[in-house]
Amino acid sequence: MITRIAVLGSTDFIERLKQLEEELPTIRLDYYIYNSPIEAIDIVPNITPCDAVFFSGSLPYLYTKERREQLPVPTHYLKQDGTAIATTLLSTCYSNFIPIQEISIDLIEPQLVHGLLQDVGQSEQHPYMMIIDPTFNLQEVVAFHSKLQENGQSSLAITSIHAVYQELRVNNISVIPMIDPKSSIIKGIEETKSMALLAKSQSAKIAVGYIQLMNDSTISDEVLKKISSSIHASVVKSEDYFYTLFSTQGAVQKALENNTINTWLNLVSSPLKVAFGFGKTVTEATKNAKDALPYVAENTAYLITDNKELLGPYPNNQKQVQLKTNDPVLAQLAKETTLSPANLSKIMQFSRSHKSTEFTAYDLEIYLQVSRRTTERILKKLVNHGYAHIIGEEMTYQQGRPRAVYEINFPTYV
Template sequence: MVIRIAVLGSSKFIERLMQFEQELPSIRMDYYIYNTPMEAKDIVPTIKPCDAVFFSGSLPYIYAKEVREKLPIPSHYLRQDETAITTTLLTISYSTSIPVQKISIDLIEPQSVQNVLEDIGQIEHYPYMMKIDPTFDLHDVVSFHSNLQDSGESSLAVTSIHAVYQKMKENNLSVMRMIDPKNSILNCLEETKSMALLAKSQSAKIAVGYIQLTNHTAITSDLLKKISSSIQASFVKTEDNLYMLYSTQGDVQHVLKNNTLEKWFELASSPLKVAFGFGKTVVEATQNAKDALDYVTENTAYLINDHKELLGPFPTNQKQVQLKTNDPKLAQLAKETTLSPANVSKIIQFSRSRKSTEFTAQDLEYYLQVSRRTSERILKKLLDHGYARIIGEEMTYQQGRPRAIYELNFPTYL
């Protein structure tokens, strides 16, 4: 299978890649050239249909983060690792007589240079280094190199940014690009291909859905036709006016990611209940969809995937709740407190969502969307087994009993 990859890079990077693209016969590449890494965010929306997107470095990858995360396909980038540093320094050593302390370098991670020099026993002298990040100013980077050469402290600039290279050349200053080893580029493109193949495989897996009007009346054939066509699904009617959909995981994820669900709700004569299930088999996907249906309320949708993770409610919220516990510590907590894996997962998410480690029963009640009695019962179970403790009280009103302030006493960053 030939995988189509959109490659974003500078003109020189793409020119070099084209010299050995024939060594990747199973990959077809479409090239998109930028002048500065910042332009990547504007290029991504113009990319034609492909299987994955490859960025020539971490800077364009970071700049394009917002639009990149909206893509329905995977994206990857070429990391500037110690192999690139070593190759560049070795090239300078063989082609010039410039000592390392007379070199200026701009790069993402200056520590990489220090690591390489220490590995070869060079610990007395280091180049001048400037750390670059998404907030860098092109003029500042050029000035960094130019000032060092003008003062005689540096004899050669090594840059990771094509626009800096061009500006230095225009100013008749000594400059070279950081060298990305051919093997690193080939390996990274192969990694991108593997990501695309995995995404295709996952997307093609079967998904089962259930759809039902909350008033238990029959869904019109016109609505069923519109729903099934938007998700490329076939459907069958089951008992109690419940309809089962057969689709693929990729189509379901597209529906959940876009505003398709809201269109379904607008077309329905009364509130809809929608549930989806993924699984390694049709039987497992069907059972997961049935289980997800228990969580659904009016005009919402839930999904249980093949990892037994409950996602939803869509389209307004997309929390992820673990419905099974694999971690031994959390399994022990669930066993001792008799709390369900779902509740344990929700408590962990509650903890991660807060800016403070302190909370009240009311805070937990609001987050879990349960009654005060339920939240207090959960807290009592945690307290009884040492997984939570009372650390104080608060009295924000004039009458009544003060409210206890709690703190969790188990790891929540698993």
């Protein structure tokens, strides 16, 4: 099967890549040329259907962040790494016999040069360097190289930006482009292909959905057809007020990202609950959908993935809760405290989002949206096994008992 990849790059990069096509027999490359990396912003919306998009550098990749995230396919870029810098400097020294201290270079990560020179025992000498980022000014970069050569401080400019290379040549400044090693280019394209294949395999997984109507209502055949067609699903009517949808993970994910649930709510006059489950088999997806249903409130939707992640509520705020854990520390914690992975995941999210490491039972109660009794039972289990400590008390009111102040004592950033 051929993987189709759209490539955005400068003329020189595209010409170089065309010479490597024979080494990529299972990949079809569609080329989109820009003169300056910022032009990639306008190119992205005009890319024809493909399996993935590859950018020739980090600048066009960063410039297009907003539009990239709207693409339905994976994106990747060629990173400027130590291999590219080492290849370029080695070529310069052998071909031009120019000392390292007489070179000017613009690049994204200057520390790569420092590290490389330290590795070869040349840390005392280094080139003139200019950091470039998405906010760079083309003329400032051109001026950086030009002034150094005009002042006799530099003999050669190395640039990471094709537009800078072109302007310096017009101005008769000695310049070469940063060399992208053949191995790095092929590796980047192969990585992009792997991302495309993974995305396809993920999107093809089975998705099962449940629609449960409140008040024993029904959905008309016309509305049911609109709902099912929005996720390319087949429908089984279990009861008058309960429907099962069979679709694919990709179709459901796209629908959730596009807030299609809102459309469903507007189509159906009666309140409803929606639950989805992903899985490698119909049995697994069905079980996950059933497990998601108890979490669903009126006019919302929840999803349990094949990795046992609980996502929702849709179409509003989305939280992610782990319903299983493979981490040995957390597995031991769950075993000792008898707390479910879902509750542990929620506590970890609370810890990461809470502005202070200190909190009260009330703070946790509000976040978990459970009763005070349930919250205190959870905290008691954590305290009894040393996974939380009472570090003080607070009294924000005149009567009653003071509130205990707690701290979590287990890793929550995993």
